[in-house]
Amino acid sequence: MKHAMSSLPRIAAAVLFTATTVATLPLHAAPLTVNGTTFELQGLVGVGRLPANLVDEHGETFGSVSGLFADTSAWTRSGDTYSGIFYTTPDRGYNAVGTIDYTARLNQLAVSFTPAPVGASGLPQNQIQLTLTQATKLYEALPGGGKLDISGLDPVPGGLAAGGARAATGLLPELPQAYNGKLALDAEGVVKLSDGSRLISDEYGPSIYRFSADGQFLGALPVAESVRPIRNGVTDYSSNNPAAGQPAPVPANPSFGRQNNQGFEGLSISPDGKTLFVGLQSATRQDGGTGGTAATRDNTRLFTYDLSNPDDITLTGEYVVQLPKFTQNGQTLVAAQSEIHALSDSQLLILPRDSNGFAVGTEQSFLRRVDVIDISDATNILGQSYEGTVAPGGVLDPQIIPALYAPFLDVNDNSQLNRFGLANGNIPGFDNLSEKWEGLALVSALDPEHPNDYFLIIANDNDFMTTQGFQAGEAYDAGVDIDTTFLAYRVTISPVPEPSAALMMLAGLAGILGALRTRRRGGSTHPALSSGYSGAA
Template sequence: MPFPSRPVAKPQLRAHSKYPSIPSPSATYLVPNTSDPVGASLGGVRVVNEGLVGIGRLSGENVDKFGETQGAASGLYITDWAYASGQFSGKFNVLPDRGYGDGSSNYAARLHEVNFTFTPYYGTSVVPQTQVQATYVDSTKFTYQDGATVKFTTGLNPDTVGGVVGARTGSLFGQTVGLATAANGPDGAQESLLSFDAESVHLFPDGSGYVSDEYGTYIARFDATKKITGLTQLPGAAQPNRPANTPNFDSFTAPTTGRRNNQGLEGMSVTPDGARLFALLQSATVQDTNGGQQQTRNHARLFVYDIAGANRENPVAVGEYIVRLPQIDLNSDGSGLDGTAAQSEIIALGPDSFLMLPRDGNGLGKGTTVPILFKSVQLVDFASASNILGQFDNVGQAVSPAGVLTPGVNAAATAEVINMLQQDDLAKFGMNTTIPANSNTLNEKIEGMALVPDLSTEQPNDFFLFVANDNDFQSSDVKMLNAAGQVVSRGDGRLNAGITNDAMYYVWRLTIDAGAKFFRMDVADAP
C-alpha cells in the first residue's frame, strides 16, 4: 500500500549537534540520571531523540468487560494506525500481566483493545496531559486446547506438591509447564490450568501472534482468535529449576538455576521483515549472578529465532547473545552499586538491533520514598557480539559465573537514546519525579513500548515511540476472579495512599535511520 501523499513541514524540535557513536562498556548510575541524550548511533542504525511530545491516561479504577480491574500494559502493540485531518488514530492492544497480588489471582491472560487518538504537542508551554485520548473497547482472553477441553490460562502460582511450593508440572504442546488448580472461567469446574504471566506481545496483520511468559520462559504462538497453538521453551539454562535439574515454575521462592523470580521473558519483538523473533530475559539467570550481589545480574541472555515461512509456527533458534544491563544504586544516594536496571521491553529495528527499556523499580506505584534513579530507552546492536547458542545452554550452565562474563564472549553494544527522567520533557506535561509520589509522578513500572511511523510527513525516518506502564492493578477497590471462579473485591490495592495508579501513555518522537527501507511499515490513508 502507498504512503500518504501529504507533504507537511517538519516541526521545530530539539537542536542536535552530536550524538554518541561509541557506547560505554559498563553503564553505572549511583544517583538519579540527569543526562539529556540526543540519540545514538550503533552499527548501521542511528536514532535521534526529538523529545517527549504527548501524554495521556486511562483511569486505574476502570474494570474490563469481565468485571475485573482493567490494569495497564506489561506489553503494548499498535494496530489500525492512521492519519487524517491533522490527527493520528489507532488501537492499543494492551497486554496486562498475571493480575493483582503477585500470583494470587485466577486472572486469565488477555488482550485489551483501547482505541485512541493522538495529537502531538511541539510547544514549550506547560499543557494538560490530553495529547493521547484513549477509550477502552473490548477484551479477549487467550485460550488453549487441553485434550477435549478449551481452557483459559491462570495467573495463579503453580500448585504446591509434597510441600514444595510451585512444584506441580505437566505437559502441554510437548513442553513441561507449571500448572495450578482453579476454576476455568466464572463459577466453573476446577481444572488444571496453565500458570501464565504474560509480559510481551506481537501481532501479525492476520491477528495471530506471539505472547511471552514469565513463569516458564515460554513463547506462546496464538491464532487470530487468540487461541494458543504452540509453546517454544527457552534452552535449559534459562528454565527455572529447584532443586537442581527439577523444573519448578514457582515465583515465590528463588530457583536454584534458570530465570530469576519475576525476571523471565519480559522483552520480545519481531523484526520488521517478519523473519526473526527476539526474546530477552529481564536480567541474568541465577547461575550467571554472584549470589545475592544484585549488581552482578546484568548479563541478560538474548535469544534469536528464525520465524520465516513455516518456522512461524515452530520457531527455530539461530542465535543467543549477551546484553549488558546498567548497574545502579538501589537507594539512589550514591552509597554504592548494589542493583541492576532490569529491562522491561524491546522493539526490533533490524536483524541485529533493537530498542530496549531498562529501568529501576522506583516511582508511583512503589509506595516508598526512594528517589527515582533510572528509566531509559537504549539502542542495542549485537552484530559484533558473540553468538553463544549451544555453548552455555544446558541446565545450570553459566556464561557469566559469579557475574563475570566468560573471557572471549563479547556482549552487545548499548547506548542511551531517551532518559525518561529528563526534567524539561516531563515538566512540559505536568509530570515529575517527586518522592513521595503524587498522581503526576513518573510510574515505577514503565514496561510497554510500541513504534509507529509519522504518517503526516513523507520523510521515511520519522517515528513515534509510545511507552506505557504496568500499574499492578492498583485501584481503590481491586476486582479479580478467585480460584473458585468468582469476581471478588481484593480491597484497596494502592501502595501510595489515596493515589490510584492510572494507565499512562507517553509518546516520544524519534528519527531512526536503520539502513533499510522496509522498516517503515506500509500504510494507507485513513478514510
Template structure:
C-alpha cells in the same frame, strides 16, 4: 501489529545541537569502568579499570544538556513546528529524539466488559494492524492498541485472573510546544478508551490463569512440560509479558513462569509452545520448578523471565530478552550485570534457536547495581547484526514507596561484535557464562547506549508531570514495561515515528474487582495507567509499525 518491510530511504542528518557518538562493537567509557580487571583483560582492554561514573551524575549532566536545550524548529505538513532534536550516532547511523509529544491517563478503577479492573496494561502492547491513521494533513492521529496485562492484581498474592488482551482506542494530538502545561492540559494530548477484551485459553479451551505456577503439566509429543496452577487445578499459569502480533492475526506471548513463548490463534486459543534452552529452564533438585515464590537452583530467576518479545518485520525471526541474569550467573541479584537475548528462526519446520547473546545491563549510581530490562523492539538488521531499542528502568515513582526515579531510559543496542553463544555449553547446559559476575574469557557482551531519558525533568514539566515529588497523579509512574512504534505519516519526514510506552500500574486501586471479588490495594492511592509518546527519527527500515 502488521510486520512491514519499508524501503530504505535516503536519510539526511538534520542540524543538531548535540551529537553522541557510540559504537556497538566496543565498550564505551562508562561500561568499561563497570568491568572488573579480569573482564577487561578477557575483552582486550589493557588499561586499568577506572572507577565507575555515578549514574546520577550522568543523569544531571544529561538533563543540563537535554533534548530541549535547542531552539531550532522545522515545519511539518500539519502546519505545526517540531524541534530539530538530539541525535545519537550509533553503529554509523543517526537516531534522533525530537522530544516528548504526548501524555495521557486511564483511571486506575476503570472496568472492562467483564466488570473486572483494567490494569497492568503496560506489560506489552501492539497496534491493531491497519488501525493507525492520520486525519488528512492535520495534527490528529487515531488507532487501536492491543494491550496485554500480566497476571492480574498480585501485590499481595496471585488470583485466578483470566489472562487477556485489552483493546484501547487512542487519539493523539502531538504537542510540540516548549511551554510548561498544567497536568490537566498535558494529559489531553492522548486519550484512551477501552474497547473490548480477548481472553486466553489453552488448546482444550480451558481458561489461562494468572495464579502462581505451583504444578507441572507433563510433557506430550506436541508440548513441553507446562506450568499449571496446581496438581488439582490444571489451568495453564501465565505471567504474560511480551507480545508480537502477526499479519495473520495469530500472536506470540512471552511469559515469566516458564519462561516460554506461546503461540495463540487470533481468537486466543493456544496453538504451540516454544521452550527456552536448558540454561533458562528453572530447575530445583533436578526437577522443573515454575513458581515465582522461590529461587530455583539454575535457570531464570523468579519473576525475571522473558520480559520482552519482538520480531523482524518479515516474521522470520523472533527475539526475546530475559529481565535479568540466570541464577547460575547471579540471578536477579543487583550485583549481577549480565542477562541474555535470544533469537529463533521461524522459517524452519519448528522454531530453532539460532542466536543467543549476553547483554551487559545498565547500572545505578556509585553502587553499580544492575537495572533489569523491561521491553525491546527490533529496529533494523543486516547480514551480520541486529539493532534494537530497549527499555530499562528502576521501579521508583508512582506505585512505589520512593517517588524519585533515577533511571528510566530507552537504550540502543546491537548484536554487532557480540559473541553468539547459542548451542554452546552456556546455552545447552547450566554452565555459567558469568561465574561470580565475571564474564568468561572469549565471550563479548552487548553493551547499551543511551537514547531517550524518560525522566528528563524539563520534558516531564511540559506535560505537568514530575519526578521525585508528591505522591499524586502528577508523579511519573514507577513501572514502564512496553513500547510500540507508529509512523508519523509525515511526507516531509518519512522516517519519523511515534514511540509509545504504557505504564504497568499493577492493578493498584482502592476500588478494584477481580476473579469474583472486590479488593482495595494496601498502597492507599490510585495508580492510574499513564501513556507517554515521543517523536523520533529512525535511520531506515524501522521494522514493526502500525
C-alpha cells in the same frame, strides 16, 4: 534530511560518535549513532491516561500494560490526528496474599493521538485518547467443546512430579501448571504474527505461548535450557507466590535458570517479520542473579527465533546483554529490562528501569530509560559449551562479546515531563510517574517531509492498583490509585553518510563531494524503518 544530517558539523559529530565507544557517551548527544543508524530525540509530545478503576467487558479491573504491541497496519493520519489500535497484556492479576485465579487476557485499545508542539509547555495530559474496546480471555479448548481458562496462579512447587507442570509432547515443550490443572501464565510481552495469531511471553516458565485471535491456546515455543528454573535437581516453575492455602517452594529461589519473577519480560518481531526477539528481565541465577536488584545481575540474555515458517518456529540465537547500573543510597544496583522493540534483525530498543516511583520505594527514580542495543558483533552462545553459565558471580566470560549498548532517552528528564504536569519525584503541583514502565512501541509520524520521524510510545503497568478493584469474583482495595499512563516522544531514526564521505567533506574536497554517493545501511532507508515498516502487520 532534517535533524540527522542538516549541517556539516552534525555529520562530523556522527562520524566521531561512531568511532568512539557509544555506550560511554552522554544521553541526548545529537545525533546518537549506533552501527550506521542515528537516533535523535525531538521531545515529549503527548500524554494519555486511563483511570485506575477502569473495568473491562468482564466486569474486572483493567490490567494496564505489561506488554504493548502497536498494530501498524491500522495506524493512520488525518490532518494532525493519528488513529490506531494497541494490544496490551496484563500480568497475572492483583496479588494481595499470593496469586489469584485471574484469567489471562489480551486487551485492545483504540487510540486517537494529536501531538502537542515540540517544546510547548503548560500542557494537559490528554493528547493521547485511549478507549478499551475489547478484553479477550485466553483459554484451552477441551474435547467436547468446553474451555479451560489460562490462569495467573503460581505453578505448583516441585515440577512435573508434583503437578506443577504439563509433560512435554511431540508438539509442545513442558509448561507450567497451577494447582487447579490450568496452564499458568504470568503474561508480559505480546506480538501479532502475520497469520493473525498472537505470541505472549511469560515469566513463570519462562515460556512463549501462541494464541488465536479469539484467545484459544495453539501451542508454545521451545525454550533454551539455560533459563529453565531448577530446584532440588528438577525443573520447578514456582515463583514463590503461592495462592492462599497453597505450599511455597523450598528453597524459595531456584539454583539455576531464571530468577523468581524475572522471566521473559520483552518480546518483539523484526519489521520484516522474520525474526522474533525475546528478552530475559535480568541475569539467570547461575550468572549472578541473586535476587532483587543485586549489582551482579546485569548479564541478561536475549534470544532470537526464526519466523520464516510459522508452523516451525525455531530457536536460532542467544546473546548476552549487559544491563545498566546505577547508585541508590550508596549502593550499586542493576536496572532490569522491562521491554524490547526490534528495529531490524540486529538492532533493538530496550527499556531498563529501577523499582522506584509514585507510592513505591524512594518515589524518585534513579534510572528509567529507553536505550539502543545491537547484536551485530555479539557472540551467539546458543549450543556452545559455556552456554549454561556465562557470567559466574556476575563476571562475564572474556571469550563472550556482549551486545553493543548505548543510552538514548532519559524518561526521568523533568525538563520534558514538567511541560505536561508530570515529574520524576515528589514535586508539588506535578504528577509523579509510577514505578513500572513496561510497554514500548514505535509508530511512524507519517510525515512526507520527515519520513524518518516516529513516535516512541511508552506505557506503565499499574499492577491493578486501585481502591475500587474487582477480580476473580472479589472486590479489593489496593490502598492507592495508579492510572495507566502513556507517553509519546517524537524521535528521528535514520541512516548516516559513510565516514569516509564525511571526512572528505571536512577536508574541503568540494569536487569529490559532487561525485560521492551517500551509502545507507540496507538501502535508501534503514531496513527496520522503511515506508513498509509503518504498514507491517
